[in-house]
Amino acid sequence: MKKIGMADTTFARYDxxxxxxxxxxxxxxxxKIVRYTVPGVKDxxxxxxxxxxxxKCDIVMAFGxxxxxxxxxxxxxxxxxxxxxVQLLTNKHIVEVFVHENEAKNDKELAFLADRRSxxxxxxxxxxxxxxxxxxxxxxxxxxxxxxxxxxxxxxR
Numbered sequence: 001m002k003k004i005g006m007a008d009t010t011f012a013r014y015d016x017x018x019x020x021x022x023x024x025x026x027x028x029x030x031x032k033i034v035r036y037t038v039p040g041v042k043d044x045x046x047x048x049x050x051x052x053x054x055x056k057c058d059i060v061m062a063f064g065x066x067x068x069x070x071x072x073x074x075x076x077x078x079x080x081x082x083x084x085x086v087q088l089l090t091n092k093h094i095v096e097v098f099v100h101e102n103e104a105k106n107d108k109e110l111a112f113l114a115d116r117r118s119x120x121x122x123x124x125x126x127x128x129x130x131x132x133x134x135x136x137x138x139x140x141x142x143x144x145x146x147x148x149x150x151x152x153x154x155x156x157r
Contacts, residue, residue, distance in 0.1 A: 002129055005051030005060035006035040007044050012065035013107075014114035016097060020061055020122035027126045041066060041098070042075055045082030052090045059129050061095045061121060065114065068101045076100065093128055097121045099146070117146035 004024065008017040021033055034055045036047045041064035051057040062083055066076035076098055083094050097118055104110035124145070127134045142150035 002031040002059075003055060003057040004031050004033050004125060004129075005048065005055060005057035006033060006063070007047040007051060007060055008035070008037050008063040009040050009044065009065070010037060011040040011067075012063065012099075012114075013101075014065060014099070014111055016063040016065070016099070016114050016118040017061070019115045019118040020063070020097070020125075023119035023122040024126050027123055028130060030130065031126075040064075040075070041079035042082070044079050045086050048083060048094055049086050049090065052086070052092055057092075059093050059095065059125055061097055061125050063118065064096075064098045066098060066100050073100070095121050095125045095128070097145075103146075113146045120145040 006017040006020060008015070017035060017037075021035075024031075024033070034051060034057055036051055038044060038047045044062045044064060048060045048062055051060045064076060064079060066072040080096060080098070083096055087094050099110070099114045099117055101110060104113050124135070141152045144150055
């Protein structure tokens, strides 16, 4: 049985892991979910590493909701660098699901974005370990998680 880790924060204003867990349970079977919650985004790399090493997770989703201030963007960037380093050290994938507060016009739109991005990435996470052919089939289609897809560019000849 595969293990899917969910690392999230108390700083986030929306429970994105809850949405992802709900969605991934609808997607398929054959896995166990392990959740680890930390205070903020800069704590996520250590949480993810623990999920890989101590809980033996096969893949982990890392959820964060950086605020609007410049310091929040810097913290998110540092957390992303840490998550990349953990991927390289463990040779395992981390699906980073960050929703920046300034991506939305208001709280209602922010909640919509957090829920939808979490659910769409949960499907990506499931497909990465159980159905990688689906991801290959969608390569180059400009798919986005959250708001509308960007769409593929026309090939020029």
